[in-house]
Amino acid sequence: MESSRRRTNPGAYVAHPHTYSNNGYEDHTGVDDAPKLLGTVLDSLPLGTDEENSRLLNLIDKLRECRVDEYIDLPQIIVVGDQSSGKSSVLEAITEIPFPRKNVRCTRFATQISLRRADEVKTRIRILPAKGRTAQETKGLLDFEEINHEQVDFNTVFSRATRTIFPSSGIETFLSRDILSIESSGPQRPHLTVVDLPGIIHSATMSQAESDVRAIRDLAREYMQKERSIILPIVSGAVDISNQIVLTEVKRVDPDGIRTLPIITKPDKAAPPDQEMEFITLASNKDERNKFRLGWHILRNRDKDEMDSTPEQRRMTEKRFFASTQWGAKLEPSQLGVAALLKRLSTQLIRHISAEAFKVQADIKRELGKCKAKIEELGECNETVEDMREELYILCKRSGQCTQAAVQGHGTNPTGIDNCPSPNDGGNNAWNLRSRIVKQNKSFAKYMETRGSACLVLGDEETDDEEKDDEETPSRNFSAEEGKKGAMPTMKRSQYIKTEVVPLLRDNAGMELSMDSNPLLVYRLFQSYSRKWPEVANNHIKNIHKICEEFLSEIMFAFWPTSIHNRIWSGFIQDVIGARFKQSLCEANKLKQDRMRTVTPYELQFESDFYEWKQTRQNNGFDAAELANEIYVEVLVKMLLLYESNLKTFISNIIVQAVERHLVAGLDIIFDESRVRHLSDNEVRELIEEDCQVRTERQELRAKEKALEQGFAICKQIARRQDLGPQGIPQDSNFAAHYDQAVPHSRPDLAATTGSSSS
Secondary structure (H helix, E strand, O other): OOOOOOOOOOOOOOOOOOOEEOOEEOOOOOOOOOOOOHHHHHOOOOOOOHHHHHHHHHHHHHHHHOOHHHOOOOOEEEEEEEOOOOHHHHHHHHHOOOOOOOOHHHOOOEEEEEEEEOOOOEEEEEEEOOOOOOHHHHHHHHOOEEEEOOOOOHHHHHHHHHHHHOOOOOOOOOOOOOEEEEEEEEOOOOOEEEEEOOOEOOOOOOOOOHHHHHHHHHHHHHHHOOOOEEEEEEEEOOOOHHHOOHHHHHHHHOOOOOOEOOEEEOHHHOOOHHHHHHHHHHHOOOOHHHOOOOOOEEOOOOOHHHOOOOHHHHHHHHHHHHHOOHHHHHOOHHHEOHHHHHHHHHHHHHHHHHHHHHHHHHHHHHHHHHHHHHHHHHOOOOOOHHHHHHHHHHHHHHHHHHHHHHHHOOOOOOOOOOOOOOOOOOOOOOOOHHHHHHHHHHHHHHHHHHHOOOOEEEOOOOOOOHHHHHHOOOOOOOOHHHHHHOOOOEEEHHHHHHHHHHHHHHHOOOOOOOOOOOOOHHHHHHHHHOOOHHHHHHHHHHHHHHHHHHHHHHHHHHHOOHHHHHHHHHHHHHHHHHHHHHHHHHHHHHHHHHOOOOOOOOOHHHHHHHHHHHHHHHHHOOOHHHHHHHHHHHHHHHHHHHHHHHHHHHHHHHHHHHHHHHHHOOHHHHHOHHHHHOOOHHHHHHHHOOOHHHHHHHHHHHHHHHHHHHHHHHHHHHOOOOOOOHHHOOOOOOHHHHHHHHOOOOOHHHHOOOOOOOO
16 A cells, blocks of 8 residues: 555544545645554455354354353453543443443453344343352352343342342452353344453552452453454553553563454544644554554543433534544544454454354364363262262272282283383383283393302313313303303402412311311302392392382373372382282291201202213323312302302292292282271272362362363364364455464464464
């Protein structure tokens, strides 16, 4: 648009010194055109028929009636302004409903006004209870309803609503989250829904405390910060712009001016002329500090002597004002007057809903899924002890079946829950109880075989014939390289004989001949060489115990309500699993004591291995020096053979007698039904009875679930319109790009679909 031209608009105001006619605009100079507004782009988005648009707005209102707006942001237009800014006059002009003035106590709650074009003139007035109201309070608020087909005395309506929302009995609060709903239909009504908020108070007074000021401001911020809300801040032309905090509040939640359409009221009170030009500059959207992409709008309020004028008289007076002032000369006609505002708001809201409808449905579906999951997590509520005991039976039966299957390790899933680990984490998944135990047992056995001794006795590297040395070394003589794999110390055979065997025989001589050795000292040497066994065995039992605890924890999360996890674990499981752990340690202690017994091995392999070693050594021959050392070598060989024999027995006994017998086998007994049967009523209550907090949480979740289910059903009706959602946006326009900036998306994943052919 060229700066010297104004676009044609039928029925424009007549302004001086340049005139407007019903045929269009006259040229005028010296006034820069305002930046292109988003509203001109919105005009390219198609609208449905009157019937379709009315039904669309009704469905959105039904979402609000179900109080879906308490969980999901809904497309809406909210009106907010400072007290005495002319907000009530704006609402009167839009809705033709006389709003209370100069009585803040009548605006202590939000008011939703729904206008619909229909042949029948009808007004329906209700109160939508807020979340958190008791059942009795909700019933009392819902009983407040009236339907009129004639003139309504709204002063009486607001007074009655205030008394209903704030009864004289009980603790009275200044502000309520309940909503007064006014639905008005008639042949001259536009399709529009707006939400009016209490006027913002700057500071405390004799009638309003500081807490009241904060409560009103917090309510306004709560509504404004919802990203699907189009904000209509009311700015008074009679007050210096720097003294009006409403724009400051708006820019806190909409700093880029994307979803704000400010309305200037009382333009006839903007004096002196420089103040008037300041507001005209604002309305022209040229003030970079207060620039809004939806532009500005201007309404003239009625004077005190015009309060009895009809809506038509009001519009004519307003039209004459704009036609004779700088406001009409310098601003677009689409920015002036109530008729233009009604068209602008109705079109804006319907198109806003069109673009957001499917996103709202997706948000409701996602939130409903979370709600149902949380309810399932909390479990059902049981009122009587019999119900609680029956619930315990059911939970124990499912847990016991799953535990038994896990102990057996056949890979079956008797409960049918989806707990199968992925191929990559099956070995460490807590559900794979038997697999983890097998893996841990193998690790224990390998550690005992390779690092279970006090040290590794290695072959003497300084010998000339290493092959000969290897042949003469029993099975406990590992290679030097294998000895490096662990952190345990290594020792050459000759060094071990010198530091361990020789002192043992020398310091513990008995009645034997000097060329003989005490045969029982082999057991002493074995006990020293195997001194690490008790610690390794204890660690293994602790690891198995931890695996069992982790599995039982998974059972808890799979079958038991979250709210009673701690009580069930401490009062029903922990004592039993703790007792089994103690029994396992006790059994291990017996096996550790067996290590100190002087019991000879009875397997034939033990003797045959010793005599085979001795024959090989004799065949290889040795000199006199080696003969003197032979007694010590024989003691070492006997000890190592005894170690190998007892090692296998110890490993097997720890796994079978300590681990399997006391920790793993019969783990499902923890959930045996007989345990539930022997619980007293008080013990059952202590285990499974809900506390007040959980009961309240479930009630709130049930209410939320009901609201969201109703909302989702409503959204399905909205989805039947093919022209809604991103697919309804024209592909040959720049609307998508502008709209993405103008209306923030609550879901980034859906933001990219705006302007595409699919939602």
